[in-house]
Amino acid sequence: MCKRHQAVADVIETLRGANEANNLDKAAEDLVAAFEQCVFDNPEVIGSSAGVMPYMSLYPRLPDVTRFKVREKMVAKVLGMLTKKRPVNADRASFFAYADAFAALVKFEAVPLDGAVQTIIRLLGKPETKCAGITILAKTVEYCGQQLLRAPETHLASLWRSLESVKEDVFQYDLEYILGTLHALMPPGSQLQGGDPAGGTAAAAAAATAAAAAAAAAAPAAAAAAAPKQPAASSAAAAPPPPAAPSAMTHLGCYQGHGATVFTLCYDATHGQLSSGGQDGQLLVWGHDGTPVSRMDVSSHFVCSLDVLPRSGTLLAAAVSNPEGPHAGTEPPCVLGFAPPPGGSPGVPRVGAWSPRGRLYGMNRGIISFVRALGGDGEIFALGENCEPAAASRDVVCLYDASRGGPLEQLTPLVVYNEHSDMVTCGVPWGANPYVFVSGGRDASIRVWDRRMQQSVGSFGETSTAPGQVKAHNDMVTCLDTTDNLLLSSSVDGFLCIWDFRQLNMTHGSVAGPVVKLQIDTQPMLKVAVTGAPHSRLAAISTYQGLYVMDFTNMTAPSTVMAPPFPDGRPFKYYHDIRWAGGPGVSGQAVLFGASDDPRIDVFGLAF
DSSP states (O other), X not given: OOHHHHHHHHHHHHHHHHHHTTOHHHHHHHHHXXXXXXXXXXXXXXXXXXXXXXXXXXXXXXXXXXXXXXXXXXXXXXXXXXXXXXOTTOOGGGTHHHHHHHHHHHHTTSSOHHHHHHHHHHHHTSTTTHHHHHHHHHHHHHHHHHHHHTSOHHHHHHHHHHHTTOOOGGGHHHHHHHHHHHHHTSXXXXXXXXXXXXXXXXXXXXXXXXXXXHHOOOOXXXXXXXXXXXXXXXXXXXXXXXXXXXXXXXXXXXXXXOSSOEEEEEEETTTTEEEEEETTSEEEEEOTTSSEEEEEXXXXXXXXXXXXXXXTXXXXXXXXXXXXXXXXXXXXXXXXXXXXXXXXXTTSOOOSOOEEEEEEEOTTSOEEEEEEEOSSSSOEEEEEEEOOTTSSSOSEEEEEEGGGOSOGGGOOOSEEEOOOSSOEEEEEEOTTOTTEEEEEETTSOEEEEETTSSSOSEEESEEOSSTTOEESSSSOEEEEEEETTEXXXXXXXXXXXXXXXXXXXXXXXXXXXXXXXXXXXXXXXXXXXXXXXXSTTEEEEEESSOEEEEEOSSTTSOEEEEOOOOTTOOOOOOEEEEEESSOTTSOOOSEEEEEESSSSEEEEEEEO
């Protein structure tokens, strides 16, 4: 018998003994207290793919009299947590397991469905409990969608009316998941009992679009721009067009301070500050005048990826072992953390010594290909770890929470995703939803994740000839970035693809095809950057042949400008990384940074 089943059996036996000793109230209280400590507040349970369901499956196995007592105390405990006042953008990790348990109790009919609906309506009706209400509804739809559809029409009509007041951006993915899942359980073309809430028709259409995209086989794009699968106007409507298209790029100068290839860049829009790392084992933080104001020596490693945690300002650096020098081969790949110097108002560069926060090694001491801060104002970040074939777990995406205190060495993964079949190469958060992020890999796939879920919530791509495989490109995905509801991906296959999150059903196994495929110069594409651009339909693109800025407001006929030859006549070197001088969700400056084998960081200006 496995340990979990043995534990369940032991608890049942204990409760039976307590019943015989007429001490059932105390035993039920003890059991609920144990659930709170060992299940509801346990990060391993919250981060597991099964959630609380394996533990809640104890409930229907209890004797009748015991089950009644446990139900009474369990429902009170769960509702006590879920009815607490919280902001609409609260971190759901603090109560997610309680919402999971409530939905499980509905599934096991410990909470009557009509009572559950009334509870959800009350929670949705108040701003301070709306976050809990939408989370409970999503979990109830996951576990009991068919039961919910069979609820009395008057109850459903009240529920749909309460959903019409949920207009906050942070809940839009939840609404799409709830309504899309319910529509998927119904015959095509039918409406929800009680009338579709506002947005229900759109959710159904999105689900249908995703299904159509998955079934369609796209012809290879031979022209510079392939025809979009959906009208481009619908995807571009979220952002107004700029006053004018970009007309020219100008080389403004260089940042000088590195002694070897610069692999990675990071721009902190809060302080208007660029950071860089590369082959020389130096992490540099730059001032507005292009001179280094801070320098961190990490000579044991090459730095290959950088990002900054928005709340603490901690700089995270994914690094691989330096094969040369005094530390050659002694240090495995890791993520290095550095806390910023004290002070520093928004808009003012941070100057001074950065304090080490430790080193985070991968689960299998594998190569860490990227590190990215996720959405929201928390301290959660994702990394890609890639191991040798003999390793127990290969090609994984791991989530960590740096807010848990202590050095990075003490962190353990919140969740580990292992659906990629080859090296995970890149990742990016979806700026429009703090819970959703995306990863790409050498397997040519793009996976979409919700950090509240234990498996992917969909893929962008098209079904390949291999059974069960969905590929976004014909070769390795090299970079990802998001703007509004769109994802941009670049690949060694030479194509830039644009995808729309609204076309994805956001359920495991769902697939959405590209809105459009674009080609710049037939060469492999290395990087794409749209975050922080002067407007949301402006992408910088690095290929082996050149550096470009593309305005894709009109996706069928995008306009493109190319970086000119350098004034000093030096040869072009392709860029390992590119960054706009701006941040997520806001228009940045018309300034673009490029990092290459030349130790200097090139700075370009864009004219309109």
